[in-house]
Amino acid sequence: xxxxxxxxxxxxxxxxxxxxxxxxxxxxxxxxxxxxxxxxxxxxxxxxxxxxxxxxxxxxxxxxxxxxxxxxxxxxxxxxxxxxxxxxxxxxxxxxxxxxxxxxxxxxxxxxxxxxxxxxxxxxxxxxxxxxxxxxxxxxxxxxxxxxxxxxxxxxxxxxxxxxxxxxxxxxxxxxxxxxxxxxxxxxxx
Amino acid sequence: xxxxxxxxxxxxxxxxxxxxxxxxxxxxxxxxxxxxxxxxxxxxxxxxxxxxxxxxxxxxxxxxxxxxxxxxxxxxxxxxxxxxxxxxxxxxxxxxxxxxxxxxxxxxxxxxxxxxxxxxxxxxxxxxxxxxxxxxxxxxxxxxxxxxxxxxxxxxxxxxxxxxxxxxxxxxxxxxxxxxxxxxxxxxxxxxxxxxxxxxxxxxxxxxxxxxxxxxxxxxxxxxxxxxxxxxxxxxxxxxxxxxxxxxxxxxxxxxxxxxxxxxxxxxxxxxxxxxxxxxxxxxxxxxxxxxxxxxxxxxxxxxxxxxxxxxxxxxxxxxxxxxxxxxxxxxxxxxxxxxxxxxxxxxxxxxxxxxxxxxxxxxxxxxx
Numbered sequence: 001x002x003x004x005x006x007x008x009x010x011x012x013x014x015x016x017x018x019x020x021x022x023x024x025x026x027x028x029x030x031x032x033x034x035x036x037x038x039x040x041x042x043x044x045x046x047x048x049x050x051x052x053x054x055x056x057x058x059x060x061x062x063x064x065x066x067x068x069x070x071x072x073x074x075x076x077x078x079x080x081x082x083x084x085x086x087x088x089x090x091x092x093x094x095x096x097x098x099x100x101x102x103x104x105x106x107x108x109x110x111x112x113x114x115x116x117x118x119x120x121x122x123x124x125x126x127x128x129x130x131x132x133x134x135x136x137x138x139x140x141x142x143x144x145x146x147x148x149x150x151x152x153x154x155x156x157x158x159x160x161x162x163x164x165x166x167x168x169x170x171x172x173x174x175x176x177x178x179x180x181x182x183x184x185x186x187x188x189x190x
Numbered sequence: 191x192x193x194x195x196x197x198x199x200x201x202x203x204x205x206x207x208x209x210x211x212x213x214x215x216x217x218x219x220x221x222x223x224x225x226x227x228x229x230x231x232x233x234x235x236x237x238x239x240x241x242x243x244x245x246x247x248x249x250x251x252x253x254x255x256x257x258x259x260x261x262x263x264x265x266x267x268x269x270x271x272x273x274x275x276x277x278x279x280x281x282x283x284x285x286x287x288x289x290x291x292x293x294x295x296x297x298x299x300x301x302x303x304x305x306x307x308x309x310x311x312x313x314x315x316x317x318x319x320x321x322x323x324x325x326x327x328x329x330x331x332x333x334x335x336x337x338x339x340x341x342x343x344x345x346x347x348x349x350x351x352x353x354x355x356x357x358x359x360x361x362x363x364x365x366x367x368x369x370x371x372x373x374x375x376x377x378x379x380x381x382x383x384x385x386x387x388x389x390x391x392x393x394x395x396x397x398x399x400x401x402x403x404x405x406x407x408x409x410x411x412x413x414x415x416x417x418x419x420x421x422x423x424x425x426x427x428x429x430x431x432x433x434x435x436x437x438x439x440x441x442x443x444x445x446x447x448x449x450x451x452x453x454x455x456x457x458x459x460x461x462x463x464x465x466x467x468x469x470x471x472x473x474x475x476x477x478x479x480x481x482x483x484x485x486x487x488x489x490x491x492x493x494x495x496x497x498x499x500x501x502x503x504x505x506x507x508x509x510x511x512x513x514x515x516x517x518x519x520x521x522x523x524x525x526x527x528x529x530x531x532x533x534x535x536x537x538x539x540x541x542x543x544x545x546x547x548x549x550x551x552x553x554x555x556x557x558x559x
Binding site (some may be wrong): 021022023025028077079096104129132135139140143146147150 | 473474476477478481544545546547
C-alpha cells in the first residue's frame with residue numbers, strides 16, 4: 001500500500017553585499033603659476049579643509065559613506081559612495097512524495113532545496129540592487145554639498161595664485177577681496 | 191551634306207531572369223525603394239548559370255550610368271575645397287580630377303552581390319556573398335556596396351548583409367552606420383587616401399554630412415540605455431579612428447563632413463534637453479553609468495574635441511613647415527564654420543552633464559594701469 005509523506009526543507013543564505021557608485025570630475029584650475037606651484041596651493045587648501053594626504057600623493061576625506069579623493073597634480077576629484085551590509089535570507093518549502101512510486105525522498109528534497117536556493121539568490125540580488133540604489137542616492141545627496149565646496153577651493157587657489165603672480169610682477173599696492181562674489185582687485189606697481 | 195538618319199538603339203534580347211537582374215540593378219542605382227520592393231517581393235528567379243553577352247552589356251551600361259548619376263546626386267556636383275599634394279584647390283570634384291585617368295570599372299564581385307540580392311539559389315538557401323579570391327573589390331564596387339547597404343538597411347535581408355565580411359570592411363558603410371557593426375575590426379581607412387577612393391570620398395562629403403546630421407536627429411528616439419551605450423561606443427571608436435588616419439596623412443579635408451555635421455548639430459541643439467530627450471526614465475542605474483551613457487550619447491558633437499585639437503596643432507605649424515598649407519586650410523575651415531563657437535557650446539553641454547563642475551566664480555580680468 002502506498003503511503004504519502006510531506007517533507008519540509010529549510011534553506012538560508014548569509015552574504016555580505018556591497019553597493020557602490022562614483023563619479024569623477026576635474027578641477028578647472030587656471031594655469032596662473034607653474035603646475036607644481038598650483039599643486040602646492042591646492043594641497044594647502046585641501047589640508048585646511050580636513051583632507052588627509054595618502055602615501056600615493058592624493059588627498060582624501062571621508063564624510064560618512066562618501067569618500068572624496070583629490071589628486072592635486074592633475075586636479076582629478078573622485079567621489080565614491082559605498083554601502084555594505086550582511087544579509088541573511090531564509091526560506092522554507094514543502095513537498096510531498098509517495099514511498100513506492102515517483103521520485104524518492106532524496107530527489108524531492110534536492111529539488112525543493114534547489115528551488116529555494118534560486119529564490120534566495122533572487123532575494124539577495126534584489127537586496128543588492130536596493131543597496132546599489134541607496135549608494136547612488138547617498139552620492140547624489142552629497143554632490144549638492146560638495147559642488148559649492150569644490151568651487152570655493154578652485155576660487156581660493158586661483159586667488160592665492162594671482163596674488164603670488166602679482167607679487168612676482170611688482171609691488172602690490174592694494175588688494176580688495178569680496179568673499180561673496182569671489183571678486184579680487186589688485187593694484188600693482190611694476 | 192545630309193545628316194545621318196536617326197537610328198534607334200538595337201533591341202537586345204535577354205532571358206526573364208536576366209531582365210529581372212537588370213531591373214533590380216537600375217532600381218538600386220536610382221535608389222527606387224518602391225520598385226525594388228515590387229521586384230523583390232515577387233518570386234525571385236533562379237540565378238542563371240551564366241549571363242548572355244546582351245545582358246552583360248546592358249548591366250555594364252546600367253552600372254556605368256547609375257554610378258555617375260548616384261555619385262552626382264550624393265553631392266559630387268557641389269563645389270568644394272580639397273587638398274591636392276598638400277595644396278588647397280577649389281572646384282567640382284570631376285573638374286579637379288580627370289575622370290578618365292582613373293579606373294572606375296566594376297568587377298564581377300558587384301555582379302555576384304547583385305545576383306545574391308535579386309535571385310535565388312537553385313539548390314536551396316542562398317550561400318553567403320563572398321568575393322572572388324582572384325578579383326579584388328574595385329572602388330566602384332565599394333560604392334555599390336554602400337548604395338546597396340543604404341537601400342537594404344530596413345529590408346529583411348539586412349541582417350544577412352551586415353554579416354558579410356566585405357560589407358563590414360567597407361569604409362563608407364562603417365562611417366555612416368558605425369553602430370551596425372559593434373566590436374568588428376575597423377576597416378583600413380588609409381584606402382580612402384589615394385587614387386579613385388579619395389576622389390569618391392571628396393564627392394561624397396555632402397552626402398556624408400547630411401546623413402550624419404539627419405541620423406543624429408532621428409536617433410533621439412526612445413531607446414534603451416544599452417542601445418545608447420553600444421551606439422555611442424561604436425560611433426566614437428569608428429570616427430576617432432577615421433580622424434586619426436586623416437590627420438596622420440595630412441588629409442583633414444576628407445573629414446570635413448564630420449566637422450561640419452558636428453557643428454550643425456551643435457548649432458541647432460544647444461540645450462542638454464535635446465540630447466536627453468528620448469532617454470528612458472530609469473533611476474536604478476548607477477550615477478557613474480548614467481553619466482557615461484549620457485556622454486556617449488554626445489558622440490557626434492564630441493568629435494568637435496578632436497577638431498579643436500587639430501586647430502591647436504595647426505596654429506603651431508610655422509610657414510616653413512611642410513604642412514603649413516594644410517594647417518592654414520584647416521584653420522580657415524575651422525573659422526569659416528564657427529569651430530570655436532561650437533567648441534564652447536560643447537563645453538557648456540559637457541559642464542551641464544558634470545554635476546561637480548567646479549570653476550572660478552569669476553574668470554580673472556587684468557587691467558593695465
